[in-house]
Amino acid sequence: MKILDEQFLANPGLWEHLVSIPDLKIVLLRRPKMLHSLRSKRQAETTGVWQVVMTVSEPQPAPVVRLELDECLRYFSAVTTFIADVRVAFSSRIHEVTYEDLCDRSADTLTGICRFLEVPPHSEFASVLRRQETRSPSDVIVGYDELIDQLQRTQWGDPNTRPPGVEQPW
Template structure:
């Protein structure tokens, strides 16, 4: 761990699980002056070798993230440093979100997947298969498994996403929050990065033509959720109806 010898600008990537936070981090780390150091609250994240860090206080953890962060290979002058935290990790560590919101000058990138059902489906697939990320060399691993989702799990997850997005909006100044759409990140990453560089206040850096990380699921919801029709009937006419419309994946 290296102590920051110059003033760096702090940022954090937040979102629900399976919304593209890891992909955004990979794009950010292509910039020579930006260092995003994985999941601070994940005890298995290989960037953070000391699992005992999670025994520290919330303030000490944030000091680790923004003042004593790992040295990034090949980066001699880091001006912007950050990490990423998914919504369930905040739930598992009560009070940490509030401590994060107090960190000075913090910029927040909130990654949002328009169809929250896609996020839940992908999360359940990853839990069942044990495959959380797919890299270029893993193309022979086959498609993720089809899944069955309960009505109760869907309702709870949809509400959790809505509540979390509202919590972020209510806890930070609008000038310090940049919503990043998952669909735009996949379809037009260069455009998204232009907005990110402007938001962070760093120099413009070209978008990588290729990344090692690969998308795992490309099939529509109807082909990957066994009980899709049952769920569609249940949520028809309600606030989450659009998640079950054709072409909304």
């Protein structure tokens, strides 16, 4: 099952319930470049398209978006806190995967997930999903350069003030 961090807010008790399941294993899909994640989320909310399946025809380009500094800061903090909470709650029952590895090295990544889940891998892994957005962030986020300039002046722009283990989020 796929659970987004917002769903815990909408479902009180869900977190405690999941933590109480002793054999539950968690595959944590994360995106180190959180700005890309927020951009993708905003595009999906706008279009209602949350995934793109490989087809013969090219999908319609997703709309450009405007992201505000305060929205980015709230999102980066929420994602960082959520990931830290998941790591603590499920420390020995977690397998982390990045979105980029799932897209770029899908067979190896899916084989690793199967090994973690202790299920036999499929004879041929081929993802039918593809990146919804292939354009450069500067082509998709209105005011991208100004936003990056603003972000550089926050805790997220300095590796010494970012939370431990967090990469630059853009």
